[in-house]
Amino acid sequence: MKKLLLAATAALSIPAMAQAHFLLEYTENTMIERPGDVPVKLIFWHPHEAGHVMTLEKPEEFFVIHNGEKTDLMDTLEETTFDGPDNSAKAFLGSVPVKRSGDYVVVTVPAPYYEESEDIFIQQITKTYLNRNALPTDWDQPQGLATEILPLNKPYNIVAGSTFTGRVLSEGKPVAGAEIEIEYMAAEPDLAGTGAKAATVGALPGGAIVAISDDNGYFSFGVPKAGYWGFAALGSGPATEHEGKELSQDAVIWIRAWDLE
Template structure:
């Protein structure tokens, strides 16, 4: 896998090896049917292989967008310890207040994480989507992050066996030719015990699953099975330095796929 650090949107210049870090915002129910205070788990992890978990610092921002309004929920953050198959690490719990019908786009801007093995900081700007009542509102609108994915399919009810597409943006402009790493949440976290469940599948042979954006910054992925799928564009953000050290500012999106019944 390559982690790409960009000085500009058009220049993907510096590459170095990395492992499959993925920032996660998790609740198992993507389509709540009733008003609720939905708990969220914020975990920095290797979810495909239930691998090493990384300590998170206090997030810089945590908010959701509902019908065009941005609502801060950082005051709901509570530190917690997440335990995977190999180690425990610092994460956070938070609460999403779901009231009215429509789309809830949850956005996390984490504190940059220093990856000692690579000698760089990593900051994964992450979005996940919830919908109440089956009424779509603004799931396909950008939220204004330095780099982000804009879904072209509803991200909370993708049909397993179909495809998912999204457009990658940096500073609001499409990013052509970017490598998109694909991740599957093979071991869903237990919301009560803060532990990883048993993995349902193992990682694929041959390394990371990747797709490449086209000239309009769009990629398409055939979703082979139900569950939570993540997509990361590494180093596509405009910020390339933190505390005098290289920074990979990444866009991450999570979607929910279902089998047809």
């Protein structure tokens, strides 16, 4: 028991890739006050370093789950461009209809991306969460994805200075020993334009923060700062090959932390 508890609560700052790939499902807020269509920008980027932008092809799936019901949002996607400090690349702008109270789980299943420098494909199945009127409905339920991180804390109103715990799943089963890269969204995209706002923190020595899931798939992380945090469980999915090359099928979740005021 002691071993499991230590593994579940450890957030290990061990060296990883200097720049971690993350698929962003960016909205300006997670708590929605008025009903309407919420814009979501899909970007494949290095959000902490605000570095190189990868080309995002049209996703295989883009949908939302509310009260257990799935709504396809592919027809809301419009191709756009996202400008990083060194390059520009294809991105997409979509929208999520938020009308009734409750949780809205936004899911993107991207087409596999070929990373030439590593000679592998990457597919980051990504979730983010919106809520209207502070009524919880769906956040603590798995969404039946090939791989996903199931949150054990409400992911849209984490308190900065507290902890976030997730469970890595592959086809609904826990993944032991998964490597989870953790990054802060230092530069938030500008929904009205094609670039990003100024970065609020500098690059972290040693690259991405990394945690390892325990024997039951759990990991925890002490959230030090308000804002958006991304967690990517690398290679946690069942698919391992695409077009004859290695595929890293990752589970990504974005959470929103707030300062107490």
